[in-house]
Structures are given as structure tokens and as C-alpha cells.
Amino acid sequence: MNTAKARLGAFGLAAVLVATGCGASPTASGPGTGGGEPTAAEKFYAEMAGLKGQARRDKLVERAKQEKTLNLYTSMTSDIADSITKAFSDKFGIDVQLYRAGSETVLQRVLQEQSAKFAGNDVIETNANELFALNTERMLAEYKGERRDLVPKAGQFDGWTASRFNLFAPSWNTTLVAKGQEPKRWEDLADPKWDGKLSMEIGDYDWYLTLYGYWKTKGKSEAEIDKLFADMAKGAKIVLGHTVQGELLSAGQFSLVASNYSYIVDRAKAKGAPVDFLPFAQPVIARPNGVGLMKSAPHPAAAMLFTDWLLEEGQQVLVKDGLTPAVVTGEDPLKGVEIVPIDVKTMVEHGDEWQKKYDKVVAGGEQVSN
Numbered sequence: 001m002n003t004a005k006a007r008l009g010a011f012g013l014a015a016v017l018v019a020t021g022c023g024a025s026p027t028a029s030g031p032g033t034g035g036g037e038p039t040a041a042e043k044f045y046a047e048m049a050g051l052k053g054q055a056r057r058d059k060l061v062e063r064a065k066q067e068k069t070l071n072l073y074t075s076m077t078s079d080i081a082d083s084i085t086k087a088f089s090d091k092f093g094i095d096v097q098l099y100r101a102g103s104e105t106v107l108q109r110v111l112q113e114q115s116a117k118f119a120g121n122d123v124i125e126t127n128a129n130e131l132f133a134l135n136t137e138r139m140l141a142e143y144k145g146e147r148r149d150l151v152p153k154a155g156q157f158d159g160w161t162a163s164r165f166n167l168f169a170p171s172w173n174t175t176l177v178a179k180g181q182e183p184k185r186w187e188d189l190a191d192p193k194w195d196g197k198l199s200m201e202i203g204d205y206d207w208y209l210t211l212y213g214y215w216k217t218k219g220k221s222e223a224e225i226d227k228l229f230a231d232m233a234k235g236a237k238i239v240l241g242h243t244v245q246g247e248l249l250s251a252g253q254f255s256l257v258a259s260n261y262s263y264i265v266d267r268a269k270a271k272g273a274p275v276d277f278l279p280f281a282q283p284v285i286a287r288p289n290g291v292g293l294m295k296s297a298p299h300p301a302a303a304m305l306f307t308d309w310l311l312e313e314g315q316q317v318l319v320k321d322g323l324t325p326a327v328v329t330g331e332d333p334l335k336g337v338e339i340v341p342i343d344v345k346t347m348v349e350h351g352d353e354w355q356k357k358y359d360k361v362v363a364g365g366e367q368v369s370n
Contacts, residue, residue, distance in 0.1 A: 041300035042141050045293060048304055049144040056145070060308065061092060063301030070096050070302035073110060073121040075103035075130075075289075080321045087317045088309055094302055103127040107134070114139055119296035122303035125163060125310070128288050128344045129351075135159030136348075140292040143304075147311035150327045154341040160292035162326040163310050164318050167262040168207045168285040171246075171277040176255040183281050186211055189258050190231035197255040199237040200365060201245055205351070205358035207259045210285050210342045229361045232258060236365035248368070250275055259285075263322045270322070283338035288326070 038046070044063075051059060064070075070088075074081050078100060085096040099109065099121070107130040113120040114137075124134070134140050140159035148161050155162025170183045176197075183189055189198060208229070215225050237254050239245040246264040249257050250273035257265075265277045291310055297303045315325040324334075347354070 039141075039295045041293070041297040041303070042295055044300040045141050045143065045304060048301075052146055057305075057308065060301050060305040064092060064094055064299070064305045067299040067302050068095060069299055070094050070123070070306055071099075071121045071297075071299065072096055072306065073099045073106050073124045073126070075101065075106050075126040080318070080323070083317055083321055084310070084314060087314065088306060091309070091313070092305065094305075103130050106130065110134060110139070111137070114296070119294070119298050121294055122297035122299045123291060123293055123306055125291045126289065128157075128290065128342065129348055131157070131160040131290050131292050132344050132348045134292060139295060141295045141297075143293050143307060145308060147308050147327065151311065152326070154286070154339070155288050155290070155326045157288075157290065157344070160290045161307075161311065162288035162290045163314070164289050164326055165286040165324045166289060167280075167324055168204070168259045168287065169262045169265070169277040170256065170258060170281045171249060171260050171262075171265040171275055172256045173249055173252055173254075174274045174276050176252060182276075182279075183256070184279075186281055187228060188281070189256070190228045192231070192234075194232075194256055195235040196237075198232060198235075198258060199239050199245055199249065199254045199256070199368070200233060200258045200362055201242055201260070202238050202240045202362060202367070203355075204259050205355045206287060206342050206347050207285055208358045208361065209346065209354040210340060213343065213346075214283060214285075214340050230364060233361050233364035236362070238362045238365040238367045246275070253368070263324065267322045280337055283340040284334065285342065286324075286339050287342045288344070290326075 048056060048060065072085065074084075076084065081098060081100045085098050088094065089096050099106070101109070103126045106124065106126050110121060110124065111134075124131070124140075131140070135158055142159070143161060148156060151161055155165070170186070170189060172182055183191075212225055212229075215228075216222070220228075236258075237248075239248060242260050242264055245257055245260055246268055248254065249260070249265075250268050252274075260277075262277050262280075265275050268275050291307050293300070293303050293307060311327055315327050315329070318325050328334075
């Protein structure tokens with residue numbers, strides 16, 4: 001089965017960079033790379049980096065109000081993007097010009113604009129793969145501050161900072177899976193009792209490579225790991241898209257989902273759907289989504305203010321929308337839970353290899369038409 005879901009593995013990323021005219025030289029000049037000399041935006045970020053607390057907020061607000069506008073590119077879902085932009089705009093009176101699309105499309109737009117030496121966006125909030133790619137192309141600026149320091153080390157990257165985490169978790173239909181029969185370990189998904197009742201997502205090679213690597217560190221052989229995944233896929237229903245997968249689970253089209261995002265299941269559960277993912281099968285595999293400042297930002301104060309705000313007040317907006325924040329205040333709902341972050345570097349540099357391996361795994365299942 002060929003994956004219909006576009007992903008940026010090593011080959012895919014290279015193709016995008018070549019198509020947009022980027023990637024030829026890491027020192028090439030342009031609005032994003034800086035060409036050696038710091039850009040005006042970078043100089044501003046460096047100036048603000050030494051300020052803390054209210055002094056920093058006041059200075060950023062003063063300058064951002066002069067700029068009047070923030071150009072934000074994001075792959076957040078439309079409802080979450082609307083919540084975030086409205087909350088930010090209402091608080092500071094800054095007009096947010098929003099471009100929202102799938103993460104791959106957002107990346108392509110930024111690369112195309114940068115190649116044309118057009119500074120389109122001030123800040124970007126999207127998936128780890130795409131942020132890693134932009135930082136590799138030297139388009140993202142260094143961000144320093146107290147809010148970044150509160151993000152777990154697993155969410156602090158060169159050029160960008162995690163704003164939220166997508167948590168991969170097995171989930172189930174509570175009318176079809178008896179209490180006490182829920183999977184407690186990832187290995188439980190390979191149990192023959194789930195043959196024909198389990199669903200796997202067609203593009204989740206990032207989950208696959210991470211769990212594969214984790215099991216290796218725990219002493220499992222590659223043959224043992226390959227058998228576990230093959231047993232999961234035996235008779236599995238292969239679905240394109242986590243949201244669709246969650247809807248089909250709620251409707252009882254299958255009993256169990258291998259690796260949906262916990263927030264999707266949580267939202268369905270809150271609306272009365274007979275679904276759950278708790279208690280977590282451990283370890284919980286976390287994929288960071290993050291925020292990055294553009295070196296070429298035409299509105300650097302608004303960009304930095306938004307980033308500070310997103311990692312402070314904005315975290316509560318994300319929580320209200322059912323997402324897992326990068327900065328936890330109060331009691332940590334994941335306290336005591338083992339968290340394994342996805343290896344973003346491996347995913348980008350060797351993604352094509354892992355995607356092909358995962359394609360072979362899910363080929364053992366039955367593709368469900370959406």
C-alpha cells in the first residue's frame with residue numbers, strides 16, 4: 001500500500017527545498033538566512049532578550065502597537081487558530097493576519113516566499129518536521145526568555161520552542177471494549193484478540209520509529225519488534241487521518257485505535273462519544289508542535305510578543321481547546337507518566353527510510369475508504 005498522506009521525510013524535504021530554490025547553500029543571502037549580518041529583526045530580538053518580566057512585556061507591547069500588525073502562519077486547526085488569534089488580538093489590540101493550512105503547505109509557502117526574498121510572515125506555529133526544516137535553512141531566529149526556560153528540555157530546539165505536544169495513545173470504544181480489557185502496554189496491541197478490531201493510521205511513521213527505538217533500548221531484538229508491529233497490522237483497519245479515525249472509532253467501526261492523538265479522543269469524549277484513552281499505555285509518545293520567530297519578520301516586536309504570550313496566557317487557551325500545553329502550571333496531569341519525545345532529527349534525516357518500513361507494516365491491513 002502506498003501512503004497517500006504527504007510527509008516530509010528526507011526525500012520529501014529535499015524535494016520541497018529544491019522546488020522552492022532553497023537548500024542550495026546554507027550561507028546564501030536572503031530575507032531569512034541573513035547572509036552573515038544579523039537582520040533588523042534579529043537585532044531587535046537580541047535587544048529584548050535581556051529584559052524580563054513586566055519590563056519586557058511593556059516594551060514589547062509599546063513597540064508592537066507601533067507595528068500594529070502580526071503576520072502569523074500556522075497549521076493549527078481552524079477553530080484553535082481562531083481562538084488563539086482572537087485572544088491575542090483582544091488583549092493587545094494587534095491586528096493578526098492569519099494564514100492557516102496543512103503543515104506541508106505552510107512550509108512550502110514560507111520557502112517560496114523566502115526564495116523570492118519576500119518577508120511574508122513574522123512568526124510560524126506548526127509541526128516539528130517543518131520547523132526543523134526551516135531552522136536547517138537558517139530562516140528562524142534565536143529566541144531567549146523566561147517563558148522558553150519553562151518549557152521542558154524535550155521542547156527546546158535550535159530556532160524554535162514547543163508550544164504544545166500531541167500525545168500518541170491507544171484509544172478504544174467503551175461499548176466494544178469491556179472495562180479492564182483496555183490495552184495497558186503498547187505490546188497489548190499485538191494480541192490476536194484485536195485482529196480485525198484494531199485501526200492504524202496510514203502515516204504514523206513518526207510514532208512507529210519512536211516506539212521501535214524505545215523497544216530497542218529496552219532490549220527487544222529487531223525481529224521481536226518487527227513481529228509485534230506485524231501482529232498489530234494483521235487484519236487492522238488502515239485509515240487516513242486522525243480526525244476521521246476518531247470519528248469512526250466513536251461510531252463503532254472498530255474497537256481500538258493504535259495511535260490517535262489524545263486530544264482528539266478527549267474532545268469526542270467531552271461531546272458524549274463512547275471513547276477513552278485513559279489510563280495511558282506507557283510510555284506516552286509526544287510529538288512537539290512549536291513556534292519560531294522569523295529572521296525576516298517585518299513586525300519583530302509583535303512576533304516576540306506573540307511568542308511570549310503563547311507560552312504564557314496562550315497556554316491556557318490551548319488547554320481550554322483540549323490540547324496539551326508545553327508549559328504546565330499547577331498540577332501536572334502527566335505526573336508519573338513516562339514521556340518519550342519523537343526524535344525529530346531522525347524523522348527528518350531518515351524519514352523516507354522509516355516511512356517505507358511503516359508502509360510495509362500497514363500493507364498487512366485493510367485500507368478503509370474515508
